[in-house]
Amino acid sequence: MGLFSKQQSYLGIDFDKDSVKVVELKNEDGRPRLVTYGYLDQEIERRKLGDEAGGRNEHLAITKLITQVCHQAKTTTNKAITALPAYSVFTSILNLPTLSKKDLASAVKWEAKKVIPLPIEDMILDWKIISEDVPVTPREDTEQETETEEEVEEEKITARRFLKIKPSKAAKQYTKILLTAAPKDLVKQVIEIFKAAGMNLLSLDTESFALIRSLVGNDRAGLMIVDIGSIVTNISVVANGIPILNRSLDIGGLTITKAIANSLNISLARAEQFKFDIGISPDQHGQGNIPKTIEGSIQPIIDELKYSLNLYKSQGQKPIEKIILTGGSSLLLNLPEYLAGLLDLKVYRGDPWARVIYPEELKPVLDEIGARFSVAVGLAMRDIE
Numbered sequence: 001m002g003l004f005s006k007q008q009s010y011l012g013i014d015f016d017k018d019s020v021k022v023v024e025l026k027n028e029d030g031r032p033r034l035v036t037y038g039y040l041d042q043e044i045e046r047r048k049l050g051d052e053a054g055g056r057n058e059h060l061a062i063t064k065l066i067t068q069v070c071h072q073a074k075t076t077t078n079k080a081i082t083a084l085p086a087y088s089v090f091t092s093i094l095n096l097p098t099l100s101k102k103d104l105a106s107a108v109k110w111e112a113k114k115v116i117p118l119p120i121e122d123m124i125l126d127w128k129i130i131s132e133d134v135p136v137t138p139r140e141d142t143e144q145e146t147e148t149e150e151e152v153e154e155e156k157i158t159a160r161r162f163l164k165i166k167p168s169k170a171a172k173q174y175t176k177i178l179l180t181a182a183p184k185d186l187v188k189q190v191i192e193i194f195k196a197a198g199m200n201l202l203s204l205d206t207e208s209f210a211l212i213r214s215l216v217g218n219d220r221a222g223l224m225i226v227d228i229g230s231i232v233t234n235i236s237v238v239a240n241g242i243p244i245l246n247r248s249l250d251i252g253g254l255t256i257t258k259a260i261a262n263s264l265n266i267s268l269a270r271a272e273q274f275k276f277d278i279g280i281s282p283d284q285h286g287q288g289n290i291p292k293t294i295e296g297s298i299q300p301i302i303d304e305l306k307y308s309l310n311l312y313k314s315q316g317q318k319p320i321e322k323i324i325l326t327g328g329s330s331l332l333l334n335l336p337e338y339l340a341g342l343l344d345l346k347v348y349r350g351d352p353w354a355r356v357i358y359p360e361e362l363k364p365v366l367d368e369i370g371a372r373f374s375v376a377v378g379l380a381m382r383d384i385e
Contacts (some may be wrong), residue, residue: 009035010202011080012210012380013066013194014373018042018230021373024077025356025380032384034358038374040065059189061272070197080199080380082190084182086207086227086234086247090116090123090191093130094177095243108177116181130176130242174327178242180206203382208236208243210378213261215324216241222318225350226305227374228329230254233301237312237320245312249304253329256297263293266319279333282341294332302342309343322346326374354375 011028025032035222057068073328092115096107101178117172187204194201211225220240227234231252237245253275261271280298298372309320310355323345330349340347 004216009077009079010380010383011070011075011077012198012376012378012382013080013082013199014083014207014210014376015062015066015082016231017062020062020065021376022069022073022075023376023380024073024075025384026378027384028357030384032356032381034353034356034362035072036075037373037376038069038070038075038322039369040072040370042108051096055197060196061146061194063193066103066197066199069242078200080201081203081205081382082194083205083207083210083379084186084190085232086236086246087232088182088186089206089209089246090118090179090181091206091243091246092116092179093242093244094127094179095174096177098175104175104177108179111183112179115179115338118181118183122184122250124184124187126180127131127177130178174324189290205382206243207234207375208238208246210375210382211236211350212238212378213244213328213381214239214355214378215326215353215354221321222312224305224308224323226301226323226325226330227328228301228325228327228332230328233304233327233329235308237308239318245305245308247304247308249301251297251300252327253332255331256294256329256332259293259297260290276331276333280335281339282334282337292324302339305343306340313320320345322348324348324350326350326352326371328372330371350374354383 009024012023012025012189014021021037021039023037024035026035027033083257092112094108094111094115096104096111096184099107109120109125116123117131120243131299190204191201208225211227215225216223216238218241222237222239224240225229225234225236229252231250231254233249235245235247235249236243256275257268257271260266261268264271264274266274270328274290275294281291305323314318323339323343325339325347326349336347336349339345343374349371351367352370356377358366
C-alpha cells in the first residue's frame with residue numbers, strides 16, 4: 001500500500017527462499033516515516049520440507065519474489081539495504097592496543113585469523129571501532145590463560161564467535177573493535193539477486209544490528225533479543241547497543257507446526273492455526289495435547305537461552321535485564337509469560353514501529369504484523385539514524 005508521495009527514502013528487505021518482507025522509510029528531520037510496506041509468505045502447505053535444490057533457479061525465484069512484493073507495495077525507490085542470514089555471519093569483539101589506522105587494519109586482519117573458524121581468504125571482513133583508549137587493567141584470571149588449543153577451538157565453535165577478551169598483564173590503552181566476517185560466495189550471491197531485481201544495494205547489514213535499531217534504540221542495558229522465525233531461531237545478547245553474543249538454532253515455528261500435525265494427524269495448515277489459537281500454558285503446566293506438544297518443541301530453544309545466559313554471565317559482563325521477543329513465531333499465545341516464569345526475567349514482544357512515524361489508523365494492522373517486520377524496519381532505518 002502506498003501511503004505518501006515519492007521522496008528520498010530507503011528499502012529494508014528481509015528475505016529467505018520462502019518469504020520477503022519490505023519496508024520503505026523516509027528521513028523526516030532525522031526520524032523515519034513509513035512510506036509503504038509489503039510482504040509475501042508462501043502458504044505453509046507449499047513449503048518444501050527437507051533439502052531443496054539450490055543454485056541459480058533458487059536465486060531467480062527469490063529475485064521474482066522481491067520484485068513482486070516491491071511492485072505490490074508500490075515502493076518509490078530502488079535504494080535497498082538487506083541483511084545476511086545470522087547463522088552465516090561471524091562476529092567478535094577485539095581488544096587491540098591503540099595503533100595508527102594503517103597498523104590497526106593489519107592487526108585486525110591478523111586477529112581475524114585466530115577467531116574465524118574458516119579460511120580468511122574465503123571471507124569478507126568488516127570492522128569498526130566501538131571505543132578508543134579503553135584502559136585495561138590486570139586481573140587474576142589464570143584459568144583463561146591456561147586454556148588448551150582444543151578448549152579454545154571448542155569454545156569458538158560452541159559459543160558461536162563469543163570469545164572472552166584477555167586483558168594484558170599491564171594496564172594499557174586499548175581500542176575495542178567489532179569484527180564482522182561473511183563468506184565471499186554468499187555476499188556475491190546476494191549482490192547478484194539484488195542486481196537482477198533492479199535494486200541499488202547500498203549495504204549488506206547484519207540481522208542483529210537491524211534488530212537493535214528497530215527494537216532497542218538507545219537503550220544501553222544488557223538484554224537479549226530472541227528472533228523466532230519459521231525455520232531458524234536467532235539469539236543475540238546485546239550490551240551497550242552492541243551484539244556481543246550471537247547464536248542460531250535450526251528450530252522455529254515450522255518445527256512446532258510439524259510436531260502438532262504429527263501428533264494429531266492433521267494437515268500443516270490446520271496445525272498452524274491450532275498453534276496460534278491455543279498457544280502455550282503460561283504457568284508451565286500444559287493442559288491438553290497441543291500445549292504439551294508446543295512445550296516439547298520449544299524446549300531446545302529454552303535450553304539454548306539458559307546456556308547463553310550462563311555463558312554471558314560467566315564472562316563477568318553487566319547483568320541481563322530483559323528479553324525481547326520478535327519474529328512471526330514469537331506471536332505464540334502466552335509465550336512471553338511462559339518464558340518469564342522459566343527464566344525469571346522480564347520478557348516481552350518488541351515493537352519495531354515504536355521509533356517510526358506512521359498514520360494512527362494503521363496501528364492495529366502494524367501491531368499485528370510487527371513481529372515479522374523487525375529486521376526489515378531496522379534495515380530501512382540504517383541510513384536514517
